[in-house]
Structures are given as C-alpha cells and as structure tokens.
Amino acid sequence: MSNEEEYQELSKFDQIIDKFWLWVFKIAAFTFFIWWVFWWDHSSIWSNKVIAYPLICSKEYIGDDCPGLESIYYPINYRISKERAEVVFMTTPSTSPITLPKCSIFDKENWKCPRGDGFTSVHFVNGIPQSPNSKVRYVSQWKYRFIELGDLFN
Numbered sequence: 001m002s003n004e005e006e007y008q009e010l011s012k013f014d015q016i017i018d019k020f021w022l023w024v025f026k027i028a029a030f031t032f033f034i035w036w037v038f039w040w041d042h043s044s045i046w047s048n049k050v051i052a053y054p055l056i057c058s059k060e061y062i063g064d065d066c067p068g069l070e071s072i073y074y075p076i077n078y079r080i081s082k083e084r085a086e087v088v089f090m091t092t093p094s095t096s097p098i099t100l101p102k103c104s105i106f107d108k109e110n111w112k113c114p115r116g117d118g119f120t121s122v123h124f125v126n127g128i129p130q131s132p133n134s135k136v137r138y139v140s141q142w143k144y145r146f147i148e149l150g151d152l153f154n
Helices: 003-009 012-038 141-152
Strands: 049-057 070-072 076-081 086-091 098-100 104-107 110-113 122-125 128-130 136-139
Touching (some): 070 141, 086 110, 136 141
Antiparallel strands (some): 049 136, 086 098, 104 110, 122 128
C-alpha cells in the first residue's frame, strides 16, 4: 500500500489534524525566521544601538576579496547618546564597555568619535563603519551570519 493510499484511508478528522500540524509547523518556522532576522542580535530602528559585523583577512583586502584567510571577529555593539555626545561600545566577550567622549553625532548611523589612546577615530557613515585598517572589512548581518554558519562546519 502506498503513502497516498494510506492517506486516503485516514478519516476526515485525521486529515484535518495532519493539515493543522503542518500549518502550525509552517507558522512556527516563519515566526522563528522573522525573529532571527529582525530581533536576534540586530540593530533596531527604534533604538540607539548599532552593531558592526567585522571580517578580518590574514592579508590586505583587494576590494572586497581576501587573498588570504578570512575569518569573522566578534560583533561590536555601539550605543549612541546624542545628548551626552558619547558612544559606548563593547565586543561580545568583553566584560567592560569603553566610552568614547566628545563625539560628533548627527544620528545613529552618522557619527565620529576621536580616540584619545592614539588610535584613529571611530566613525560611521550611512550606517557603515569606516576602517582605516586594510585587513578589516565590515559586512551586513546576513553575510556575517552566513560566514559564521560556514565556520561551524569547517
């Protein structure tokens, strides 16, 4: 007896229950997908939080291509305070946030903070971190998560 014949033999009630659980699964999968895309470790359009997703190349990038070994680095979380003209940032495994004072802030996607420790300034233009380091490149959350997923299987 084939699967189709077995399904035909099920009562109408059993067929409805099967379809119900199939739809429950589809709705749960869709809900998880929406949560992952919009809320899981992601910058919200309603908050003052911005997350940068860096990739590091063992050699210098040539455009967007890494001729060496490319790896992900921890996402960098920035909290922007326009009222205090400061930005607080930390990487995921870090225990203490670092405050950058005396920042020029237009909005959460366009700001610049001088670094007092001899490093270059930290700044965003149109939501994209600007890096003078030719071994660091910032990507979207989608690309970062895709590379992170690939790293799990290597």
